[in-house]
Amino acid sequence: MAKARDTRNNDAPNGPRHVAIIMDGNGRWAQARGRPRLFGHHAGARRVREIVTACPDLGVKYLTIFAFSTENWKRTQTEVAGLMSLFRRYIMKEMQEFVKENVRVRFIGDRPRLDAKLRALMDEAEAMTSHCTGTNLTIALNYGGRDEVSRATKRLAADVASGRLKPDDVDEETLPKYLDTYVLPDPDLVIRTSGEARISNFLLWQSAYAEYEFIDTLWPDFTKDVFTELLKGYGARDRRFGAVTA
Structure with missing residues (x-):
């Protein structure tokens, strides 16, 4: 079978082409101000727009954000x-703007548990922006890395059982074709806000060669300037992918 493309993006030495963000700290941000946690989530949703808008000038072609995990239930x-409710309103409010800004929107995660209205809005957003060629915004909604790999493995096993795929053809290049992110390059940089130093079941397979940044800033305080400094730091890193620099 044909060898899959290398998704590690080592052709972009000056900055990450794909950035993934674990947006953490909304609740603590709100509680520090004596407000309910949902107040922080609304502030965090507004911050997303600023970061998406900043991506073209910063050379970021793909942005993946962790909005709701399978554990958040x-x-x-x-x-x-x-x-x-916030997700539904966000999609309805932002989609026309994303079309104007040439942002293509995708969703990853296990959709069946989400309510029908939200799923319909997700489908509509993907269809409305399918022609857009600017920033690729991927929203992880009811997403978990282990859940994604489990679902992918089931689909792969079904293809083997039906004869569409030979067992000997299954290797590390095969499984990614069954993941939610199969049309996306792997992330170069994963950022987690709020001072927590864990990946929380986010893009487990895809982030095998990603660089990580764990920062104390709470997500509602994550500005374009903070983002820019992290991208500069990435550009100074030596990414060898297991090789040795001469």
Whole structure:
């Protein structure tokens, strides 16, 4: 079978082409101001627009953001309901602007658990922006890295069982074709805000060669200037992918 393309983006030495962000700290940001956690989530949603708009000038072609994880269902019913309402309003409010700004929107994650109205809005947003050729914004919604690999493996196993794929053809180049992110390059840089130093089940397979930045800034305070400095730091890194520099 044909060898899959190398998605490690080592042809972009001066900056990351694909940045993934774990947007953490909305609740703490709100509580520090004596406000409910949902107030912080709304502030965080507004911050997304600034970062997406900044991407073209900063050379970032792909931006993937972690909006809601498969583990976030464990939060209070009030917070989960508020987040789902926020997602619906965000999509309805922002999609026309993203079309004007030439932003292509995709969603990754396990959709069936989401309500029908939200799924319909997600489908509409993807269709409305499918012609856009600027920044590629991917929103991880009801997403978990282990869940994604599990779903991908089931689809791969079904193809093997049906004879569409030979067992001997299954290797590390095969599985990515079954992942939610199969049309995207792997992330070069993963950023987590709020001072937590863990990846929280985000893009486990795709981030094998990514650089990481764990910063103390809470997501609602994550400005274009903060983003720019992190990208500059990435440009100074020596990315060898297991090789030795001569």
